[in-house]
Amino acid sequence: MPKASTRWAAGLHTLILLVSCILFLGGPLTRPAQADVRGADYFTNLTLTTSEGKEVKFFDDVLKDHIVAVNFFYTSCTDLCSLSTARMAQIYEWLGERMGRDVFFVSITLDPETDTPERLARFAAGFDIGKGWTFLTGSRENIDIIRSKLGERARALNLHRSDMVIGNARTGVWRRSSVMGSLVIALQSILELDPDFQAGVQAGPTALAGSLHINTEYDLSAHPGEAIFLRACASCHTIGLGKKYAPDLAAVTVRRDQDWLRKFIMDPDLMLGAGDPMAVLLDQDYPDVVMPNLGLGPQDADDLISYLAAADARLAAVEQESAESYLAYEAAHGLSEADSTPAHQDGSEW
């Protein structure tokens, strides 16, 4: 098996482990508040700087009294950081008005030498991030102390953890939550930290998704390509629903050469680095978000391409069906005119 595929398989394995850990750690919802509430003594009040250039004290200004989800990333990361940010951005969207009121997200760079406040601001803008989500940089020394307090002790940048530390600084409950497994479960573990909300989430993720009217499409899977797409691509791309943080992939299998597509899905960073003209153009269109290199192998790329093509065929069938039912409606109501045009007949506007 090719190396990249093995890496992806290993990644999947880790994901499954992570999800099982979370299910396990999620434990009983009635867990008593812990007596030992960690505060500034533990988390420190070292100074960090926000993407707006404002200096903040880590515990007092960022964590105190809040329910928070903290992750580590760096803007020049070409693999998991942008995917985990995009997945957190989905939870952020679901939390809606709760963001900045009941829940706060915090992303801390592991590469403060490169990541100036301006770079953090551009990165956040790429994911439409606003109220309630703070991006932080600072001195190497302060960041190293803070990350170690939060259990991020990787020795190399690309080995850092891609999960979140979630906690309620008021009740002192702290846990880890994956952003690569079910996002509804991640959402649920954040909401569970709020004692006032607990009663509402006891029914489990499906009921929670229903009660919050959120779309759980990310948790469904059938086609092997679909499983990868939902986990690794859907937080940035849609198929036929318009631009998100990245191009809409509807008809991409028609628009691009198959070999190019395969290579781009596996190694977008290498293609951009080598100056591939299309990769360069796409990068210019989306300057603030990078297409991550997720270590996918040729089989994964083929499964994805076949899934994208199947999704296009489904879109075309829906289009055909709506055109036919429109024509049938017209005929039944005697509306047919020689020049009547069913919606989307030319395949545009999807």
Ligand code: HEC
């Ligand atoms: C973090 C966001 C993100 C994730 C996750 C992501 N992409 Fe992308 N993708 C992008 C961006 C941004 C571009 C535009 C090029 C650039 O700026 O790097 C892109 C471009 C593409 C293109 C070229 C589109 C075109 O019009 O030619 C394809 C194909 C693609 N991505 C497929 C995928 C697949 C398949 C996955 C999942 C395995 C995926 N992407 C995951 C952000 C993402």
